[in-house]
Amino acid sequence: MTISSHTTASNDAIYxxxxxxxxxxxxxxxxVLLSNDxxxxxxxxLDQPQxxxxAAAASGIASTMKAISREIDGGGVIRQLVEMDDRYxxxxxxxxGSTLIVVTSRKARLGELGGEAVRTAQALGEWLGTPDRGQVPSS
Incomplete structure (x- = not known):
């Protein structure tokens, strides 16, 4: 019961x-926030099936960009922007351990989209990287 309430609390906080x-x-x-796998x-x-x-499709894109960055000594990948006919x-x-995918219509301003997506990812990364209070660091 504790695990499910923690999961709900975590999902609520992420949302x-x-x-x-x-x-x-x-x-x-x-x-969508997804794990590296x-x-x-x-x-x-977004509905759950979509x-x-x-998440499954974007994990491949994110992994590919990380591999390319490693190959050219580019450091960490900050963001990737894909422009489509009707969406960004x-x-x-x-x-x-995770990646954020943000989808907008073409009404979005690219600077605003990129900036907010990075700020959101940083906030989530800090929050997701914080160990639970009950966890004891291994020595």
């Missing part, structure tokens, strides 16, 4: 960070 930051972006259509951790304004498909897609790393 709150997503909502507080991403709702400011003009044309926001949704976002493509598992949906949380979704914003969010899960996006912004992919941002959230710390070591």
């Amino acid at each position: 709150s960070v997503l909502d507080n930051n991403l709702s400011r972006i003009a044309g926001i259509q949704g976002a 493509g598992i949906r951790l949380s979704a914003y304004l 969010a899960e498909r996006m 897609l912004c992919i941002v790393g959230c710390g070591e």
Whole structure:
């Protein structure tokens, strides 16, 4: 019972960070927070099946960009922006273990989209990287 209430609290906190930051972006259509192995951790304004498909597909894109960056000694990948006929897609790393995907209509301003996506990812990365109070660091 403790685990499920912690999971609900975690999901609520993640959704709150997503909502507080991403709702400011003009044309926001949704976002997915995923683990590095493509598992949906949380979704914003997207139904679960769509969010899960996006998470699985985007994990490949994120992994490819990280591999390219390693190959050219580019350091960490900050963000990737994909321009489509009708949408923008912004992919941002959230710390070591997760990635944020943000989808907007073409009404979004690219600077605003990129900036808010990075700020949101940083907030999530800090929050996700904080150990639970009950955890004892291993020595």
